[in-house]
Amino acid sequence: MATHAGESLKDPAVRVEGLHRSFSEAGGVLNGLDLTIDAGEFVALIGRSGSGKSTLLRALAGLDRSVAGSGVVDVPERVSVVFQDSRLLPWRRVLDNVILGLSGPDARARGLEALSEVGLEGRDKAWPHELSGGEQQRAALARSLVRDPQLLLADEPFGALDALTRIKMHKLLQKLYAAHNPAILLVTHDVDEAIALADRVIVLVDGVVGSDIRVDLGTKRSPGDPRFASLRAQLLAELGVVEEEVA
């Protein structure tokens, strides 16, 4: 992990203590969850459906005000969210979507810079529907980055993309992470994606952290690496998938 300013390492970007969230009387989705993410740390969050991944992410994004619950949630000032759908406003051109809500004379210039960073230079005047699915998600990434986030929350951002596009998007996300170094919480259902990208993989089980595994595979990670394979087997076991089933 890139370590720059020593002090930013000391302050955690995210601190969650005893987080409870429930949508009904029957039982909680999050049951006293504790989680700390360091500044500039890339954390992947996996778990079976219904394990509370999205609920946690929405709690961190402050999008769950109508949900019953308790606990401490401490997030930085600048938080950006990337959703599974690109969520571009269809009636605004790509650049206007990227700089949505920004003000100041340099907003457009910063927006254009962010667009070229995600490989969309020259598409600033396009309508969202004129972009492919992958390009729309690139624009959504540009919209997040232009706000210079200290924490980037991504809710299965590549889940709707085809396999080839997803690989390209992984490379792009790694490049952007190296350049801007925000803390990232990536919610995914793809174990390989989690291992390939993150410093730490957290498995959510029944609304608490089931396991918290550091990924020490260096920067060049290949699914052919035996350590990669054993980590994948371990994580899949945590998720309740026996190895023969996937082989």
Next chain:
Amino acid sequence: MATTAVEAPIAGVVSEGKATDKRVVRRRRGPGPRVAGTLWIGPILLLGLWFLASATGVLDPRTLSEPWVVVETAQRLIADGRLPEALATSAYRAALGLVIGIGVGLALALVSGLSRVGEALIDGPVQVKRAIPSLALMPLLILWLGIGEPMKVITIALGVLIPIYIHTHNGLRGIDSRYAELAETVSLGRGAFIRHVVLPGATPGFLLGLRFAVLNALLSLVVVEQVNATSGIGHMITLASSYGQTEIIVVGLVVYALLGLVADGIVRFTERKALAWRRTLESH
């Protein structure tokens, strides 16, 4: 595939031109491709029939004037300034009613669509008003406002207000809540939220309402102009009716039709410009 379908549009026929191509070309569902200019065939035939019936004397001029007399009358009415004056009066009435109706309808829809209090206060009365045809309110409006211009303009505005309100309100409520969520994550303020999300999101609904509103305005115009009007196209027609001048009546009807066509054309043009971001069946 599309080109083969055009070449051999008959159902179940094996295309004969290419010996190697044995595919059965099936007729596409629906009426098939549009041929340019075909829309005019019906109206032109009808005009021809009118011309023929008048020329042979089958059609009595007291029932319907000859087409050439109508053209002459139109020229005369334009030359002596009666038609332009009547048209200006009528167009002004319709436009004023439209502007007032659109403004009020839009304001009510926004207040009712963006706050629960507003909805509780506004939506009910508008729905009740919707159930009463605007023209049915005319006797009351005449009592209150007399038979002058205010009554005419307000009757038109009332007819315009309802479709504008209904469709804009519908459009507002139909905006995807995911965009509201996005607005929260990028910390959009109330004003910016309305400008970037609410208004553009409600625009398709508003424009649909506008098309109904224009139609309503014209309908109301025709009716109010027959109630004791002393100017306008309707007055011209009513006068001609008492003197049995069918040629002037026909000229008036043609002017009404042109008014409607021009207004609808303007709305369609606005729609194309304002909704360029949409990918619809029509545009692709």
